[in-house]
Amino acid sequence: MTTFDFFVLSGLLFAxxxxxxxxxxNVISLFFSLELLLNSANVxxxxxxxxxxxxxxxxxxxxxxxxxAAEAAVGLAVVxxxxxxxxxxxxxxxxxxxx
Amino acid sequence: MELNVKLLFPEFFVLTAAVVGILIDLLLPxxxxxxxxxxxxxxxxxxxxxxxxxxxPFVPEEAFNGFVKKDLLTGLSQVLILFSSLIAVFVSYGFxxxxxxxxxxxxxxTLLFAVFGAMLMVSANELATLFVSLEVMSISVYILxxxxxxxxxxxxxxxxxxxxGSVGAAVIVYGFALLYGLSGSTLYxxxxxxxxxxxxxxxxxxxxxISGFLFKLGAVPFHGWTPDVYHGAPTPVTLFMGAVVKxxxxxxxxxxxxxxxxxxxxxxxxxxxxxxxxxxxxxALMALRQENVKRMLAYSAISHTGVVLTALVSVPAVAVxxxxxxxxxxxxxxxxxxxxxxxxxxxxxxxxxxxxWRNLYGKSPFLALSLVVIFMSLAGxxxxxxxxxxxxxxxALVKVGKxxxxxxxxxxxxxxxxxxxxxxxxxxxRKGEAVLPPVEPFELGAVAVTVLFLIIFGLFPELxxxxxxxxxxxxxxxxx
Numbered sequence: 001m002t003t004f005d006f007f008v009l010s011g012l013l014f015a016x017x018x019x020x021x022x023x024x025x026n027v028i029s030l031f032f033s034l035e036l037l038l039n040s041a042n043v044x045x046x047x048x049x050x051x052x053x054x055x056x057x058x059x060x061x062x063x064x065x066x067x068x069a070a071e072a073a074v075g076l077a078v079v080x081x082x083x084x085x086x087x088x089x090x091x092x093x094x095x096x097x098x099x
Numbered sequence: 100m101e102l103n104v105k106l107l108f109p110e111f112f113v114l115t116a117a118v119v120g121i122l123i124d125l126l127l128p129x130x131x132x133x134x135x136x137x138x139x140x141x142x143x144x145x146x147x148x149x150x151x152x153x154x155x156p157f158v159p160e161e162a163f164n165g166f167v168k169k170d171l172l173t174g175l176s177q178v179l180i181l182f183s184s185l186i187a188v189f190v191s192y193g194f195x196x197x198x199x200x201x202x203x204x205x206x207x208x209t210l211l212f213a214v215f216g217a218m219l220m221v222s223a224n225e226l227a228t229l230f231v232s233l234e235v236m237s238i239s240v241y242i243l244x245x246x247x248x249x250x251x252x253x254x255x256x257x258x259x260x261x262x263x264g265s266v267g268a269a270v271i272v273y274g275f276a277l278l279y280g281l282s283g284s285t286l287y288x289x290x291x292x293x294x295x296x297x298x299x300x301x302x303x304x305x306x307x308x309i310s311g312f313l314f315k316l317g318a319v320p321f322h323g324w325t326p327d328v329y330h331g332a333p334t335p336v337t338l339f340m341g342a343v344v345k346x347x348x349x350x351x352x353x354x355x356x357x358x359x360x361x362x363x364x365x366x367x368x369x370x371x372x373x374x375x376x377x378x379x380x381x382x383a384l385m386a387l388r389q390e391n392v393k394r395m396l397a398y399s400a401i402s403h404t405g406v407v408l409t410a411l412v413s414v415p416a417v418a419v420x421x422x423x424x425x426x427x428x429x430x431x432x433x434x435x436x437x438x439x440x441x442x443x444x445x446x447x448x449x450x451x452x453x454x455x456w457r458n459l460y461g462k463s464p465f466l467a468l469s470l471v472v473i474f475m476s477l478a479g480x481x482x483x484x485x486x487x488x489x490x491x492x493x494x495a496l497v498k499v500g501k502x503x504x505x506x507x508x509x510x511x512x513x514x515x516x517x518x519x520x521x522x523x524x525x526x527x528x529r530k531g532e533a534v535l536p537p538v539e540p541f542e543l544g545a546v547a548v549t550v551l552f553l554i555i556f557g558l559f560p561e562l563x564x565x566x567x568x569x570x571x572x573x574x575x576x577x578x579x
Contacts, residue, residue, distance in 0.1 A: 014273060021266055030262060037269035041276045048280035056285045057276070060227045064272055067234045071265055074238050078245050078257045085251045094255045097327040 006047025013040035027079050027089045031072060038068045103162035106169055109150040109177065110218050116143040117211035124204030136207035137192040137541075143211065144185045151177045157569075159577035161224065165286050168224035168354075171573035175423070175566060176221045176350040179430050183342035184214045186434045186545045190441045191335040193539030197446065198333065200247045209246075213239035213339065217347035221354065226275040226285040229351060230268070233315070236347060237264045240340055244332040252448075256331025263324040267314025274307030278359070287358040295362050305360060305367060315348045318408060319378040322401050326385075329397030334444055334451075337393060338437035341400055342430045349407065349426055353419055356411075358578045364415060372412035372504055378405025379511040386518045390452050392440050395518055396433075399477060402515055403429055406492055409504050413495040419574060421491040423567045428476075428488035431556070435473045435549040442466070442542055443534060450534040456522060457531030466535075467526045469550040476553045478519035479512055483557040491564075 013036055020033025042061045049057030079089060086093045104111075120139065127135060155174025161167065187210065195203060216236030223229040241264065245257035279285055281300055282293030294301055310321065317325035329337050360367060382402030389395035407429070410421045443450035443466075450456075460467035476483035489512060496505040526533070556563055 010276075017269070021262070027258070034262070034265045034269065037266065038272065041269065041272040044273065044276040045279060048276065048283075051280065052283035054283060056227075056283075057279055060230075060275075060279065060285060063227050063231050067231060067238075067268070070234070070238055071261075071268075074241050075258075075261050075265070078241065078254060078261060081245060081254050082251075082258060085254070094258060097252065097255055097259070097331045 003051045010040045010044040106162040113215045117208045120208035132203040140188045148181045166225040171570040173222045175570040187339045189545035190438045193542030194335045202246045220347045221350040243336045252331040256328045260328040271311030274304045277304035291359045326397040330394040334441035341433040368412040371408045375405040375408030376507045383511045383515040410492045417495045420571045421495040425488040428484045438546040445536040455534040456525045457529040459526035459533040462533045474519045478516045484553045487560040
């Protein structure tokens with residue numbers, strides 16, 4: 001795999017993630033898309049790390065992974081708390097705050 | 100290049116205090132928690148203000164092999180962050196007495212973690228450090244908004260903020276990955292050396308980093324979450340979001356963009372100016388018809404963010420100075436405004452709407468007068484603090500010949516005068532009964548002190564402008 005392949009792969013992942021964030025209405029699928037967004041950056045970092053021949057990128061990936069895990073934990077906790085009120089995980093049902 | 104750990108002593112102090120808070124939380128009975136943790140946080144933040152004041156170097160110093168760089172810009176913004184957090188703690192103390200939650204201890208130490216994140220964010224000198232500290236701050240704020248019992252609104256706000264904030268973070272980190280690929284390093288100085296011309300990869304990374312920051316700041320193309328989140332989150336948390344998160348994001352933006360994208364300063368300056376003008380207008384126009392004060396203040400925050408962003412089109416030195424001065428004024432005004440709303444809020448979210456403020460003057464003349472000071476300062480009426488902030492931005496714009504942008508900002512300010520006057524009209528001229536819950540003395544004291552500061556700094560703006568000039572010269576010393 002060349003660096004260009006890494007770039008294409010991460011670009012595709014980013015596009016899929018962004019598409020998911022915009023289109024999806026189910027909060028769990030939305031979280032998957034968010035993870036995809038973060039992981040596309042990880043793929044890019046690892047690819048560039050290989051290209052540049054130093055480890056800054058690889059270490060950055062660990063930090064991004066840790067942050068992604070923390071985000072997922074907090075996000076799921078919020079969704080569970082919301083589910084108790086609405087019995088649903090659909091973003092359309094969380095809409096008392098508007099305009 | 101060495102570790103130089105002592106430079107980060109204030110940050111470590113807050114972090115240790117937060118961890119100690121977790122342990123104490125396990126030992127205390129619930130009825131003592133609010134009082135104890137409020138006192139504890141106030142002491143920690145107060146001591147930390149002095150630590151920052153005594154440890155900020157004028158000549159920039161680096162720690163952790165250049166991952167963290169401190170100068171007076173960092174020191175000054177950290178003092179501002181700590182001051183806003185102090186007021187947030189005072190306001191939270193009153194708020195937690197009125198509204199029930201099972202997580203009193205968690206509330207205070209998560210607040211301390213958020214302060215830690217913000218303090219580290221303004222001193223970061225490396226991409227990964229910036230990203231991690233940004234997320235430490237953001238994740239803590241997501242948690243804070245969702246902690247109150249029987250508060251569906253706060254949890255919905257937390258979810259919305261979480262989704263938008265995470266997208267922003269992912270976009271920023273993708274931009275950082277591209278910068279790393281271009282330069283082979285994540286230190287600001289070395290990344291900056293690799294970027295000289297506007298090639299396609301540089302443009303892409305610049306666009307991604309700018310959009311990520313606009314997500315976090317809540318400026319126009321990505322402002323959708325701001326009103327919902329400011330409205331839904333518990334008022335002390337909104338105060339924290341409005342003041343601390345904004346200061347940290349703006350200062351981090353200055354510290355990232357000037358060293359890294361210095362050769363392209365005219366290009367991204369223009370972009371920020373256009374976005375700023377659009378935000379200033381969008382915020383002002385959408386705030387006109389709001390009945391809920393928190394939502395109105397959220398739109399006004401969008402408008403203020405826009406005004407600050409336009410300053411970046413000016414010469415770097417002038418831009419940093421006027422942004423820093425505006426941040427000072429903005430932090431004091433936001434803290435005072437949301438503290439005031441929290442003071443009047445009663446169970447069932449009464450007291451947040453304009454109609455609940457009718458004839459406030461009849462019930463409490465002091466509160467009504469501080470309302471006038473707060474909202475007139477937000478509108479930028481002389482001789483209050485907000486006026487000088489706007490004045491310096493306009494001077495910065497006119498100096499570089501951007502008279503069109505300056506006029507646009509003036510027009511937006513005139514529009515915003517309408518909605519800043521509405522609370523005053525309600526409080527003084529409308530007949531009715533204001534909602535006035537029993538006032539907590541600490542909360543009232545905190546709001547009164549900030550209002551006093553708004554007047555003092557309005558009369559003596561030199562105090563802040565001198566400090567800003569010191570911070571600016573120290574910052575410039577670091578990037579040349």
